[in-house]
Amino acid sequence: xxxxxxxxxxxxxxxxxxxxxxxxxxxxxxxxxxxxxxxxxxxxxxxxxxxxxxxxxxxxxxxxxxxxxxxxxxxxxxxxxxxxxxxxxxxxxxxxxxxxxxxxxxxxxxxxxxxxxxxxxxxxxxxxxxxxxxxxxxxxxxxxxxxxxxxxxxxxxxxxxxxxxxxxxxxxxxxxxxxxxxxxxxxxxxxxxxxxxxxxxxxxxxxxxxxxxxxxxxxxxxxxxxxxxxxxxxxxxxxxxxxxxxxxxxxxxxxxxxxxxxxxxxxxxxxxxxxxxxxxxxxxxxxxxxxxxxx
Amino acid sequence: xxxxxxxxxxxxxxxxxxxxxxxxxxxxxxxxxxxxxxxxxxxxxxxxxxxxxxxxxxxxxxxxxxxxxxxxxxxxxxxxxxxxxxxxxxxxxxxxxxxxxxxxxxxxxxxxxxxxxxxxxxxxxxxxxxxxxxxxxxxxxxxxxxxxxxxxxxxxxxxxxxxxxxxxxxxxxxxxxxxxxxxxxxxxxxxxxxxxxxxxxxxxxxxxxxxxxxxxxxxxxxxxxxxxxxxxxxxxxxxxxxxxxxxxxxxxxxxxxxxxxxxxxxxxxxxxxxxxxxxxxxxxxxxxxxxxxxxxxxxxxxxxxxxxxxxxxxxxxxxxxxxxxxxxxxxxxxxxx
Numbered sequence: 001x002x003x004x005x006x007x008x009x010x011x012x013x014x015x016x017x018x019x020x021x022x023x024x025x026x027x028x029x030x031x032x033x034x035x036x037x038x039x040x041x042x043x044x045x046x047x048x049x050x051x052x053x054x055x056x057x058x059x060x061x062x063x064x065x066x067x068x069x070x071x072x073x074x075x076x077x078x079x080x081x082x083x084x085x086x087x088x089x090x091x092x093x094x095x096x097x098x099x100x101x102x103x104x105x106x107x108x109x110x111x112x113x114x115x116x117x118x119x120x121x122x123x124x125x126x127x128x129x130x131x132x133x134x135x136x137x138x139x140x141x142x143x144x145x146x147x148x149x150x151x152x153x154x155x156x157x158x159x160x161x162x163x164x165x166x167x168x169x170x171x172x173x174x175x176x177x178x179x180x181x182x183x184x185x186x187x188x189x190x191x192x193x194x195x196x197x198x199x200x201x202x203x204x205x206x207x208x209x210x211x212x213x214x215x216x217x218x219x220x221x222x223x224x225x226x227x228x229x230x231x232x233x234x235x236x237x238x239x240x241x242x243x244x245x246x247x248x249x250x251x252x253x254x255x256x257x258x259x260x261x262x263x264x265x266x267x268x269x270x271x272x273x274x275x276x277x278x279x280x281x282x283x284x285x286x287x288x289x290x291x292x293x294x295x
Numbered sequence: 296x297x298x299x300x301x302x303x304x305x306x307x308x309x310x311x312x313x314x315x316x317x318x319x320x321x322x323x324x325x326x327x328x329x330x331x332x333x334x335x336x337x338x339x340x341x342x343x344x345x346x347x348x349x350x351x352x353x354x355x356x357x358x359x360x361x362x363x364x365x366x367x368x369x370x371x372x373x374x375x376x377x378x379x380x381x382x383x384x385x386x387x388x389x390x391x392x393x394x395x396x397x398x399x400x401x402x403x404x405x406x407x408x409x410x411x412x413x414x415x416x417x418x419x420x421x422x423x424x425x426x427x428x429x430x431x432x433x434x435x436x437x438x439x440x441x442x443x444x445x446x447x448x449x450x451x452x453x454x455x456x457x458x459x460x461x462x463x464x465x466x467x468x469x470x471x472x473x474x475x476x477x478x479x480x481x482x483x484x485x486x487x488x489x490x491x492x493x494x495x496x497x498x499x500x501x502x503x504x505x506x507x508x509x510x511x512x513x514x515x516x517x518x519x520x521x522x523x524x525x526x527x528x529x530x531x532x533x534x535x536x537x538x539x540x541x542x543x544x545x546x547x548x549x550x551x552x553x554x555x556x557x558x559x560x561x562x563x564x565x566x567x568x569x570x571x572x573x574x575x576x577x578x579x580x581x582x583x584x585x586x587x588x589x590x591x592x593x594x595x596x597x598x599x600x601x602x603x604x605x606x607x608x609x610x611x612x613x614x615x616x617x618x619x620x621x622x623x624x625x626x627x628x629x630x631x632x
Contacts, residue, residue, distance in 0.1 A: 117586065121579045270421070272421065
């Protein structure tokens with residue numbers, strides 16, 4: 001391989017990694033939001049992405065919706081599924097001290113089993129791509145990028161930016177921040193804690209659902225993708241510091257790039273291994289992630 | 296004397312499973328399930344030690360199982376060691392790796408420790424799959440049973456199901472007795488102290504690092520031991536058996552039984568092993584209902600199944616004994632599980 005071709009390939013892989021990282025960042029930010037506010041290691045997060053993707057397919061193929069309304073409906077539905085899960089399954093454990101952590105962990109796992117197997121039975125498919133008419137290519141001179149990928153890169157950026165503005169500028173966003181920082185203090189100033197919890201869980205689920213749709217547009221979705229996405233998500237969140245918004249975004253781009261560089265230089269079988277080895281090394285030297293996270 | 300013996304839970308459990316064996320001895324499927332229950336319960340006993348008693352999340356029991364199982368299989372395959380010798384060696388192997396992990400992640404805590412140990416589990420499984428020449432990759436390895444012993448006219452078949460049944464039962468009861476002894480004494484008090492408040496524990500001179508490593512070591516050792524038993528009993532192992540799912544099943548055994556109750560692990564293990572089998576009539580929707588029932592179980596019985604069973608058992612015994620007139624109203628029969 002010539003030097004120029006090598007750099008070309010490297011750049012291409014890096015860009016691919018950034019696009020992949022953008023997708024992961026939605027799931028990871030949802031995860032970090034849920035962990036930061038509710039203290040739940042939510043293993044149903046990847047499942048929410050899977051549900052989002054399959055719901056949008058359902059809306060398009062069975063009900064004949066166009067892509068964008070179908071996606072919007074799917075995201076809203078995932079939000080309500082998240083709210084329902086929190087109200088029915090997580091809220092009985094509030095105020096159980098250290099047991100809350102273990103119990104919520106296993107309840108989210110039970111939900112993950114449930115959703116994964118349900119979708120596997122309702123739609124037994126190996127891999128399904130969400131159909132999209134947008135197939136153009138944009139030539140950047142050195143690299144040709146599909147329009148869809150470019151859009152899939154900008155959607156997470158836009159969403160994350162608006163989420164940032166939401167958390168800093170609006171009253172509701174500030175209330176969520178307050179609960180994340182100090183639950184008792186937030187309750188004292190009159191914030192309805194349990195409503196914030198429900199809303200945050202739904203928001204996290206909806207973010208994940210959106211990432212599932214984008215995933216389906218670009219790579220294709222399958223019923224067992226939830227656990228893979230969970231592994232990526234938890235690696236990212238620990239990498240950037242649990243509950244740290246900026247850390248999660250930074251780490252998801254890093255992990256996306258590590259992922260695609262591993263596929264280029266080593267072998268795609270070793271992707272998860274390289275990511276986890278990096279994670280372990282980081283956590284050995286910085287026990288609470290790159291940027292300081294909640295412990 | 297008899298009365299006291301009947302209040303001893305080890306004796307009761309042994310009696311219960313002896314009776315179960317006598318009833319089910321011809322049904323090799325159920326005996327197989329019971330042996331699996333004992334193996335799960337043995338692992339779960341120590342698996343919940345870091346979570347329930349120290350407050351640290353350790354999520355790589357599957358990897359410890361795998362370490363034990365693979366070191367058992369590979370030592371026999373390449374060095375021709377006796378399966379009996381492999382049992383302690385693989386326990387030691389797994390313990391050493393556990394020690395290494397414990398030292399390397401000394402500073403991480405809580406959820407970070409959970410994620411680090413989870414990644415160790417995933418890495419271990421990927422190594423097993425990709426280290427094809429040594430481990431046989433995804434196609435797995437055959438593992439021999441324990442050998443027969445010829446004593447002149449008699450042959451004792453250590454590879455038979457009844458032997459595995461009692462061996463696993465005794466190792467479960469032994470582990471439970473050991474842990475109970477450990478947790479009743481100084482160590483248990485220190486561990487509980489660390490769980491409640493780490494800083495306070497450190498300030499009164501409890502060596503946090505030592506007990507952290509100790510709980511990790513115990514988990515790893517017993518995981519390895521149960522893993523090699525598992526390998527020996529199964530006769531075949533492959534990397535998929537030691538994936539993240541197995542870790543979950545093991546810890547779930549502890550959680551469903553009641554995370555701070557030692558005998559709870561056998562109740563939980565029964566749930567984990569038998570319940571999916573009971574749900575077989577649902578065919579494809581088996582795991583769907585398993586997940587759903589897990590969620591409901593945890594919502595309605597967050598303390599686990601054990602307290603419920605205990606209450607039911609006490610109630611039953613009290614009713615029977617007082618009706619027969621063996622028991623005065625004042626002295627109720629008590630079994631503390």
